[in-house]
Amino acid sequence: EPEVTQTPSHQVTQMGQEVILRCVPISNHLYFYWYRQILGQKVEFLVSFYNNEISEKSEIFDDQFSVERPDGSNFTLKIRSTKLEDSAMYFCASGYRGDPLVTQYFGPGTRLTVL
């Protein structure tokens, strides 16, 4: 069964450094999402992406964040200058439009630790 994959599984970085989190969505999916979960807190929506552009973003998703689908298979989340509070588990999801809604399938997550 196809699944969403994410790399790396764990990323440790220094505050102020740039990180890129990578996701390979399920191949025929057209809708892409990033969520994050700070330890002990709820899973929060960051951004949705469709037709090569951001369709919606949360207030968390400020100018330090960007997303890209560089080659038609990967979907990346970049944090330009990481802060301590960016430490979290980051989940990628992809989805197809069923009837009547998009069903989202999640990857295993990347744990980001900012020191």
Place this chain on the structure above:
Amino acid sequence: AQSVTQLGSHVSVSEGALVLLRCNYSSSVPPYLFWYVQYPNQGLQLLLKYTTGATLVKGINGFEAEFKKSETSFHLTKPSAHMSDAAEYFCAVSSLIIGFQKLVFGTGTRLLVSP
């Protein structure tokens, strides 16, 4: 705006006992409701979803949930718990009308199953 409340951060049951995980939602528009499960070190897996139609929905692994509009609830049940059901369970709400079908999650309930 939409929100989800999951009562009880931890629920403990004995193997073979009934599992009941509570979820209440708030939504100004007709909601779509989901339960996801997260096993240790894994991503979020869709258990079941309610969109329209039958209010009792069946999912994988013997779980089911009932949408009760009058109570704004979508509780998850399983008649007989297995050790393998031990995991974190997340209730989520979405909508065709609000946003790009982003999922709004509750804080999660950890299910502990004892022999």
